Amino acid sequence: MIPESxxxxxxxxxxxxxxxxxxxxxxxxxxxxxxxxxxMLFVHCCVSPEPRVGIDFFPLLIDYEERMSAIGRIPxxxxxxxxxxxxxxxxxxxxxxxPIRPLFPKGYRNDIQIVAQLFSYDQQNQPDTLAMLGxxxxxxxxxxxFEGPIGAVRVSKVNGQLVANPTHQEADKSxxxxxxxxxxDSVIMVEAGCKFVTEDDIMEAVEFAQEEIRKQCExxxxxxxxxxxxxxxxxxxxxxxxxxxxxxxxxxxxxFDAYHNFDRKYRQDKLDEAKKLVKEKIEALPEDHYIHxxxxxxxxxxxxxxxxxxxxxxMRAMILDEGVRADGRKPNxxxxxxxxxxxxxxxxxxxxxxxxxxxxxxxxxxxxPGMAQELDGVDPExxxxxxxxxxxxxxxxxxxxxxxxPGRREVGHGNLAERANIPALPSQEEFGYTIRVTSxxxxxxxxxxxxSTCGSSMALMNAGVPVKCMIGGVAMGMITExxxxxxxxxxxxxxxxxxxxxxxxxxxSDDGITALQMDMKAKxxxxxxxxxxxxxxxxxxxxxxxKMREVITEPAKDISPYAPRIYTMTIPTExxxxxxxxxxxxxxxxxEASGAEIDIxxxxxxxxxSNDKEGADIAINMINQITFKPVEGMVCKGxxxxxxxxxxxxxxxxxxDGMVHISQVCKERIDTIExxxxxxxxxxxxxxKIDDRGKVSLTIKGVTEEEAQNxx
Numbered sequence: 001m002i003p004e005s006x007x008x009x010x011x012x013x014x015x016x017x018x019x020x021x022x023x024x025x026x027x028x029x030x031x032x033x034x035x036x037x038x039x040m041l042f043v044h045c046c047v048s049p050e051p052r053v054g055i056d057f058f059p060l061l062i063d064y065e066e067r068m069s070a071i072g073r074i075p076x077x078x079x080x081x082x083x084x085x086x087x088x089x090x091x092x093x094x095x096x097x098x099p100i101r102p103l104f105p106k107g108y109r110n111d112i113q114i115v116a117q118l119f120s121y122d123q124q125n126q127p128d129t130l131a132m133l134g135x136x137x138x139x140x141x142x143x144x145x146f147e148g149p150i151g152a153v154r155v156s157k158v159n160g161q162l163v164a165n166p167t168h169q170e171a172d173k174s175x176x177x178x179x180x181x182x183x184x185d186s187v188i189m190v191e192a193g194c195k196f197v198t199e200d201d202i203m204e205a206v207e208f209a210q211e212e213i214r215k216q217c218e219x220x221x222x223x224x225x226x227x228x229x230x231x232x233x234x235x236x237x238x239x240x241x242x243x244x245x246x247x248x249x250x251x252x253x254x255x256f257d258a259y260h261n262f263d264r265k266y267r268q269d270k271l272d273e274a275k276k277l278v279k280e281k282i283e284a285l286p287e288d289h290y291i292h293x294x295x296x297x298x299x300x301x302x303x304x305x306x307x308x309x310x311x312x313x314x315m316r317a318m319i320l321d322e323g324v325r326a327d328g329r330k331p332n333x334x335x336x337x338x339x340x341x342x343x344x345x346x347x348x349x350x351x352x353x354x355x356x357x358x359x360x361x362x363x364x365x366x367x368x369p370g371m372a373q374e375l376d377g378v379d380p381e382x383x384x385x386x387x388x389x390x391x392x393x394x395x396x397x398x399x400x401x402x403x404x405x406p407g408r409r410e411v412g413h414g415n416l417a418e419r420a421n422i423p424a425l426p427s428q429e430e431f432g433y434t435i436r437v438t439s440x441x442x443x444x445x446x447x448x449x450x451x452s453t454c455g456s457s458m459a460l461m462n463a464g465v466p467v468k469c470m471i472g473g474v475a476m477g478m479i480t481e482x483x484x485x486x487x488x489x490x491x492x493x494x495x496x497x498x499x500x501x502x503x504x505x506x507x508x509s510d511d512g513i514t515a516l517q518m519d520m521k522a523k524x525x526x527x528x529x530x531x532x533x534x535x536x537x538x539x540x541x542x543x544x545x546x547k548m549r550e551v552i553t554e555p556a557k558d559i560s561p562y563a564p565r566i567y568t569m570t571i572p573t574e575x576x577x578x579x580x581x582x583x584x585x586x587x588x589x590x591x592e593a594s595g596a597e598i599d600i601x602x603x604x605x606x607x608x609x610s611n612d613k614e615g616a617d618i619a620i621n622m623i624n625q626i627t628f629k630p631v632e633g634m635v636c637k638g639x640x641x642x643x644x645x646x647x648x649x650x651x652x653x654x655x656x657d658g659m660v661h662i663s664q665v666c667k668e669r670i671d672t673i674e675x676x677x678x679x680x681x682x683x684x685x686x687x688x689k690i691d692d693r694g695k696v697s698l699t700i701k702g703v704t705e706e707e708a709q710n711x712x
Contacts, residue, residue, distance in 0.1 A: 006227055010219045012036075012153060012212050013164030017130065019137050019219075021227065030141035034134035036165070038122035043134030045142045048111035054299025058104055061113040064092040064131055066378050070121040076376045086377050090411045092116075092128045095152075096135045098519050099181035099189040103147040107236035114138060121378050124167040129154050132181060133216060140224045145234035147523065150188065151216030152181040155205040162208045168380050176201060178516065180209040184217040186524025190504075193419040196512030199534040207527065238294050240302055243282075247303075247310050250278050259314050262328035264357070275307060312499040319479045319487050326495055327356075334474070334491040334540050337547040339454075341462040348563040349463020349556075353455035355544070356493060357445035362455030364437045364463040366563045368597045368609025371434040386425055387436045390414030390452055396444040413449040414439070417473075420453040420507035420515040421460065424467045431466055432566050432607060446493035447475035449517075453507050454548060461552050464559035470548060471514060473507035474540040476533050480522060488533045490540040506537040510545060564597070567608045567616045575627040576600055586626060594619035628653035630687050630696050635707045638698075640681045648677045650685055650698055658696030660685060667701045684708045 005022035018035045025031035028044040035041075052059050066089055068075045068082060075082050085093070096116065116131040132152035139146040156166040156174035163170060171177045178192035187206060194201075224231075251274035258270035282303055285291060295302055318324050323331065335356030344350040349364035373384040390413045394401025406414070417439060425435070437459055439452035450473035457471040477492035477500040489496055497503050501522040507515045518525075525533075559565075571579065579600065580587050591598060596610035596619040606623060610616040630652060638650035638658070647661040660683075663669075665676050677683070686707065689697040703711075 008219055008223045010216055015165060021141060030138045032134050032137045034130045036130055037125040038120055039125040039127055039130060040120040041116055041118050041127055041131055041134055043116045043138050045138035046113045047142055047144055051109040052111055055109060056300050056305055058108060059111045060101055062093045062097040064089050064096060064116045066118045070118050071123060071378045087411050088377055088379065090408050091415055092131060094408055094412050095128055095191060096132050099150050100135060102188060102520055102523055105145055105234050108145060108234055112144060123380050126154060126168060129165060129179060137220055140220050141227055141229055143229050143232050145232050149217045149220035150181050150183055151213030153209045153212040154179045155209050162205060164212045176205060178205050180206055182213050183524055184214055186526060187530060188520045188524050190516050190518040192516035194513050195423045196509060196514060198512055199538060202513060202534060203531055240306055243291050243302055243306050246281055247278055247306055250281050255310055255314050259318060259326055278303060278307060315499055316479050320481060320484060327493060331487050332490045332536055334543050337544060339458060339548055339551040341458050341552050346562050348560040349459045351455050351458035351462055353451050355451060357443055358448055358451045359443040360439050360448060360451040360455040361442055362437055362439045362452065362459040364435060364459040366433045366435060366463060366559060368564060368566060368599060369432055369434055369607050370597050370599045385428060385434045386422060388414050388418035388456060389438045390417060391438060391440045396441040416449045416515060416517050417452040417456055420473055421456050421471050423514045424469050424471050426466045435465060446497055450475050450505055454544060458548060458552055461555045464556035466555050469509040470545055471507060471509055472541050472545040472548060473505060474537055474544055476504040476537050478502035486529050488536050490536055504533055506541060508541060510542060564609045564611050569606045569620060571604045571606055571627045573604045576604060579623055579626050590619050590622045625653040628656055630690055632687050632690055634687045635703060635711045637682055637684050637711060640677050640679055640683060643673055643677060643679060648673055650683060658698040660698045660700055664699040664701055684711050
């Protein structure tokens with residue numbers, strides 16, 4: 001018997017999103033099916049019955065999975081199975097996580113896992129915002145103390161009109177592609193890739209999205225009521241009031257002094273001193289004291305947790321009451337910046353960007369089109385010709401940490417810097433290289449992704465990539481308290497990110513924005529504050545760009561001598577098979593002889609990538625020989641391969657000969673060819689006739705001096 005299910009339909013952007021529950025995965029705490037068009041996801045939520053012991057964070061785990069069967073394909077690779085999550089899947093997992101995480105009460109430590117599975121994809125209705133909406137629905141139906149719901153919508157501008165949840169095709173044509181998530185009355189997360197749009201364009205899209213988000217939130221509240229969900233009440237079971245008092249009495253003045261001295265080492269030494277005094281005070285308490293009991297029972301270091309809260313209170317009060325930040329800056333000041341380019345001798349392009357105690361080394365590498373990254377995913381995009389890799393080693397923060405592959409944070413930061421620079425790149429027709437930039441974090445104290453954006457832009461220019469403009473980026477923060485005007489911070493450092501309420505990254509040129517990423521620790525931001533943050537970010541970005549221009553102002557006139565050169569030619573499409581040869585024999589021979597990389601497209605465009613011109617010339621000549629077609633009046637060089645009584649046969653290309661009659665060898669009359677031509681001679685000839693059977697007649701004496709000089 002089919003179980004009874006409940007269904008709700010939500011209109012978004014002229015389409016209908018259908019959410020259904022009750023039919024599948026009933027062992028999960030909650031499960032929903034989300035569908036728009038033929039894009040369909042299953043989203044499941046599981047909750048542990050008890051809090052996890054020994055952790056001081058909220059254990060939320062988000063997994064987004066794509067099935068290749070969603071587009072009717074079998075995965076590539078030896079095992080023909082889905083492997084580790086793609087970068088795109090990781091980015092969508094982060095998209096789901098970021099607006100949800102701030103909406104759980106402090107002290108809630110039950111494990112929650114949300115799994116979003118894409119089982120059908122029409123390659124038009126994009127799945128990421130549907131997965132975000134499905135996750136919120138699943139949380140609302142699970143009954144956990146989720147302080148949502150949230151809604152999520154993508155916005156693009158098509159033919160001058162804002163469109164909610166555009167198709168892939170519509171978003172690709174738009175200068176604006178932005179995802180906004182929020183609650184009924186505020187924005188929590190923004191993620192955008194843009195083509196030099198203004199701050200007003202961003203605000204227009206946000207305000208447009210909020211109308212759609214409100215509809216989604218109202219639908220979720222209604223649906224949860226229809227399903228009879230009883231929301232759990234959560235009250236933090238551990239009272240740390242006495243611990244807060246001990247810290248305040250013992251360490252407040254030392255922490256206050258530490259934060260009012262702008263030397264980072266002095267501050268750290270004073271904080272260590274304060275922590276030691278607090279620890280001694282706690283250790284002196286009786287063994288059966290409540291503080292010892294709750295730490296032993298939970299495995300949580302409440303002392304460290306509340307000490308950090310005391311730091312947070314003092315740092316935030318400095319900003320709100322005194323207008324002074326932890327390093328002495330005013331709210332809108334950027335840290336000192338210095339840059340340099342061309343620092344790596346053999347790299348095709350390199351740059352170091354240093355801002356305060358954040359330092360990035362970016363290195364650009366150029367390669368032929370054959371090195372483009374092939375994407376084995378469900379999206380319409382099948383390859384990338386620009387890649388950015390972000391690397392965050394432990395030494396950048398003074399830690400001992402094994403070097404491993406990129407985690408979710410690294411993938412997200414690398415993708416942000418990648419999207420930031422893409423609008424400034426030349427088209428493949430203008431610059432046919434595949435480009436890879438790596439950004440190594442050498443030192444980190446806030447906003448390494450924005451440092452990577454700046455370093456990448458300068459490395460590309462140093463490499464001679466003809467970018468449209470320079471791209472810079474800045475990270476904004478916010479400090480807010482109830483009934484107080486929020487303070488927006490420019491160029492936040494690590495402690496302001498950790499103890500603040502917002503991390504808002506904005507990239508772009510002098511004229512417009514290319515990428516955005518906003519995350520909140522508070523439960524949202526008002527539109528007025530967001531507008532102010534965008535304006536302040538523009539001021540910061542322009543200042544940073546001016547500092548970058550002190551080192552480099554335009555792309556290098558030529559690419560590095562160590563970079564490969566690209567040559568292009570076009571052959572008739574019917575000759576593609578001949579150039580490739582049976583089983584690839586011919587093209588392998590060309591590659592072996594020339595050392596060049598060769599790529600042939602379906603339209604007959606041939607791209608030859610070589611580190612030296614000699615190798616490129618060999619490849620071009622060999623391809624020309626294979627595709628050679630004689631035409632009357634053509635002048636070319638050939639090798640004499642056979643002498644006969646009445647003339648000589650000249651090889652014009654492999655397997656393609658023509659004959660020079662004895663009368664066409666010299667201007668004067670000769671009776672024999674001997675002494676005039678020998679087998680192996682290279683001669684310049686002109687095609688004077690091609691008969692019905694394809695036989696080619698040549699002349700040597702009919703070639704003018706000018707034609708001979710122009711013949712290569």
